[in-house]
Amino acid sequence: MVGKPGASQPLQPVLLPGTTPMKRWGQISKTLEELKQVRFETNDPHYSDFSFHPLGIPGHTKQPSELFDTYKDLLVISPFLSKGMVERFKKLALSDSTRTLITRRTEIAKLSQEMLEAFDVYGLKEMVVEGEEGLSGDDLNDEAYQNQDIHAKFYARSKYSQHSFFIGSANCSESAFSGNVEFLLQLRYRKHGFKIQHLLDDLFGKDDKDNPFELIKELPEVDTPDTTASDLLEKAIKQLCRTRSKARVIKEGQQYRVKIEFAKIPEEVDLTIASITGIQPVKLEPVTILPLLPLEQLSEFYQVTACKEETAVRRIIKIKTTGIPEERDKAVFRSIIRDRDTFMKYVAFLLSDSLLLSSLEQMDAERLGKGKWNVSWLQAPVLYENMLKTVAREPERLKEIERVIKLIDDQEIIPEDFNELYQIFSQAAKKVKR
Structure with missing residues (x-):
């Protein structure tokens, strides 16, 4: 039997673009439009009707x-x-x-x-x-x-x-x-x-x-395991993760402070929090201010340490953080890719057929003292060959190189010869897609 008009409506919040990575918004929006036209059927006369029940989604918090x-x-x-x-x-x-x-x-x-x-x-x-x-x-x-x-x-x-x-x-x-x-599907029978x-x-x-x-007529006997200090610390961090929290970035001169708020802090252990680097941890309070941080250390990930007596447990947790400057990604790339050698290694890594093999080759080259490349490496056949393979097989992989070029945007790091070569292959990739 065909469902009532609008029966698919509760399915739509599950596919809201806001809950999906930005690059998939177009696909999700298209699916949402198609979903509005769908009428589901049970194909069984005994099922008189049905309903969809999303739970825990804004607008659908009520229980069936x-x-x-x-x-x-x-x-x-x-x-x-x-x-x-x-x-x-x-x-x-x-x-x-x-x-x-x-x-x-x-x-x-x-x-x-x-x-x-x-x-x-x-x-x-x-x-x-x-x-x-x-x-x-x-x-x-x-x-x-x-x-x-x-x-x-x-x-x-x-x-x-x-x-x-x-x-x-x-x-x-x-x-x-x-x-x-x-999510629950209700069938009326x-x-x-x-x-x-x-x-x-x-x-x-x-x-x-x-x-x-x-x-089962009698409750089974349960062996209660001994609770160790580590178990207690793990439990405290899990409780912290379930607590409502938020963080806000505040600029001070050329650096930044982060204000972190938790609705409730577990009391049975000592907790500290720091940026993801773990540098300069401070005691975790309902409202905590982290020491000044450089731009590249800003993140939604934080290092939490729980301590009791001589035992400590460290974990990385995620807190929704507002106010992170848009140029933060650029700062992170610039802190890692600081010169031409590092940039060319990263390009070789992106173009490799096997990212793992590429990593091992670079590690081996550095171990043998061959990790430094000069500009003449740009004319090496291996770079040309790898870019040619990428254009022919996976032209979309060139987008990652383009993203890195835009983030770094420094002629001292990105050789002009490489930029010209990349533009040639980028134009070729567009023709391949057509």
Whole structure:
């Protein structure tokens, strides 16, 4: 059956150009226009209607109302759980309802005994989880051997004659429905006499030996690993990454300060932050000002160090930063490519058939004392040959050379002979594209 007009509208925010690298905006915009003309079909008369539910996207932060409405029968399949979300589904049950939860055995420990009694909770049988090794007893090596487990996220609910299925990426957890970017497809199902039990019969098979799942009646014992200082520091940095943050660049003379703000700072460890170079770290506060930085050290990436007693963990984190000058990229290139030799090495690197091989060759040349090139290298056949191959096979790769030339824009670094040669090949590349 054809979906209602506008049924594809919730798909469009997922493809917004603002969430995509600039070079793909044109393709995404074209797809958006085409999407407006699309009408999806289920091609099954039993599926009376459907809806798309993006989650965690601006304008689509609400949870699917039908999923969190009262129900008579419920089936949830989810590899990961949170106790709060399972409790929420428990409270939505009408009297004399059936509630079935299928999840990984490792997640069942998150539930209480009361929840275990309120739901029919199933996990994969251990011999199924252990896969082929468990069945055959063969001594398979780690490359060939892989455990089996639940990956699907599926919700089925019934309320008298109303039936809905939800399929997508959202686990049965608070994070999935109140923070993460997820997507669910809702299918409304109509068939006389249908019950959720029919789905369970198909899943479980006709008798127990065919059933890959087993009913869990008691909470499993969990071995709580000893928490090390490093674990505590890692956890603190992860908490910091989840906290709302922002940074702003402020110019002072020829240098810059960065003002960093965090909504909340973990208190159980000592935290410092610095630019990506790690130079001059300062104590992390709700509002932190970094010492003066040169233009080339500005970035959205920062080095955070968490310390407790004698243990320290360093990580690079990303903070949305405003006010970075447009000429910053140019400054970075100029700090790396400072002379003609370095520039020519970089060009050779870009034109190489194998970037890895090119890197190794240059390292070997420097080790043997042959890393310095003079201007006569420009006339070497190898440069001409590599540029010729690039024009014939991948002319778009010349754009990277053009970008570097524009960023450096210095005749002392970019030889005039090379510039003339590049212009010739650039014109040839345009003809190849036609």
